[in-house]
Amino acid sequence: MPWPFSWPSYPQDASSLTTSEAINSARQQAQTIQAQAQETATSIKDKASAVTNDASTRSRLFHSFTQPSTLISTAILTTTVLSLFALQRRYLRRYPTATSLPQTYILPSTRRFTRSIFGHVTSVGDADNFRLFHTPFGRLGLWGILRKVPEDTKALKNNTIHIRLAGIDAPELAHFGRPAQLYSKEALEWLTSYLRGRRVRCYVHKADQYSRVVATVYIWKGLLRRDVGLQMLRAGFATVYESKSGAEFGGKELEQRYKDAEEMAKRRRRGMWKDGEKLESPREYKNKYREGGEGKG
Structure with missing residues (x-):
């Protein structure tokens, strides 16, 4: 008993198909495979592009962080914060009792x-x-x-x-x-x-x-x-x-x-x-x- 024609994933009896139908079926299968190949290639390309962009972004960030202007600004900000903290500890801190005085x-x-x-x-x-x-x-x-x-x-x-x-x-x-x-x-x-x-x-x-x-x-x-x-x-x-x-x-x-x-x-x-x-x-x-x-x- 031949497989039902509705299951195209299984080969049919060549005697039941005409030459034209066989050519069309092969063409459809080839198109399907080509589409899958293109989709796979596109996915690989997108992933490769994402990796490249991520590396490029990291490179740009590293480059921006190592710029002299960025380093100087960071040093000034850090010094200011630490100075304000020291000022608060030394001059702005409230001492509740005589024994709490340094x-x-x-x-x-x-x-x-x-x-x-x-x-x-x-x-x-x-x-x-x-x-x-x-x-x-x-x-x-x-x-x-x-x-x-x-x-x-x-x-x-x-x-x-x-x-x-x-x-x-x-x-x-x-x-x-x-x-x-x-x-x-x-x-x-x-x-x-x-x-x-x-x-x-x-x-x-x-x-x-x-x-x-x-x-x-x-x-x-x-x-x-x-x-x-x-x-x-x-x-x-x-x-x-x-x-x-x-x-x-x-x-x-x-x-x-x-x-x-x-x-x-x-x-x-x-x-x-x-x-x-x-x-x-x-x-x-x-x-x-x-x-x-x-x-x-």
């Missing part, structure tokens, strides 16, 4: 120059120290614009730097069962009204044994920049710091200015010198109660 701030042996901290005074403790919320770059750092200084006690906890005014000693408040020193309340009120809520710059000298930063503090009053410690001496609510371990003044010249300011306040009977009597200095007061435990200087 050694380049608080150890004289590691400093090339006196480092400063700019910030917002959140509270005044005794009459010669206060709490500072560090706001690097101030307004330029968008503080008070996009970045806010916390106001509630909970948000400020463990988030402020304890600053001790360098070069001065103020009358002591009541501590550890000891009575308050004369004029301690007035001195505290003076410093609170002078500093609280204000922006100040603190030039750091060292850290003391109470994890405070000892610094010379400046504040702008109108168009004039004022040394807070010097102004307190002039107002008669502080004395020049006295201690066997010494104190930081920012130089002999500033130390002499402090001493002159204290003498002037005494002569003019300002603040705690208004009665013209010899008062017990803060250092004498602390020495008197030292047996009961050393108070903070």
Whole structure:
């Protein structure tokens, strides 16, 4: 039994086809094979072209990346990014507490120059120290614009730097069962009204044994920049710091200015010198109660 004519993939009996039909069938098969060959050749050509184009693209990219202008631009961009990162780490980073400050701030042996901290005074403790919320770059750092200084006690906890005014000693408040020193309340009120809520710059000298930063503090009053410690001496609510371990003044010249300011306040009977009597200095007061435990200087 011959195969059905509808299955052209199998050869038919030559006796069942005429010569013309056989020629046409062979021609169709040849055309089919030719079309398949052309399709295969086109596919190979397309793939070869894609490979060539890909290689050409890589070559062009490599050539563009190795151009001097590209290398210079890349080096400039990389340097700029790294410089901005270093700037942020060194000058724009906010330090929450005194213990978070790097050694380049608080150890004289590691400093090339006196480092400063700019910030917002959140509270005044005794009459010669206060709490500072560090706001690097101030307004330029968008503080008070996009970045806010916390106001509630909970948000400020463990988030402020304890600053001790360098070069001065103020009358002591009541501590550890000891009575308050004369004029301690007035001195505290003076410093609170002078500093609280204000922006100040603190030039750091060292850290003391109470994890405070000892610094010379400046504040702008109108168009004039004022040394807070010097102004307190002039107002008669502080004395020049006295201690066997010494104190930081920012130089002999500033130390002499402090001493002159204290003498002037005494002569003019300002603040705690208004009665013209010899008062017990803060250092004498602390020495008197030292047996009961050393108070903070």
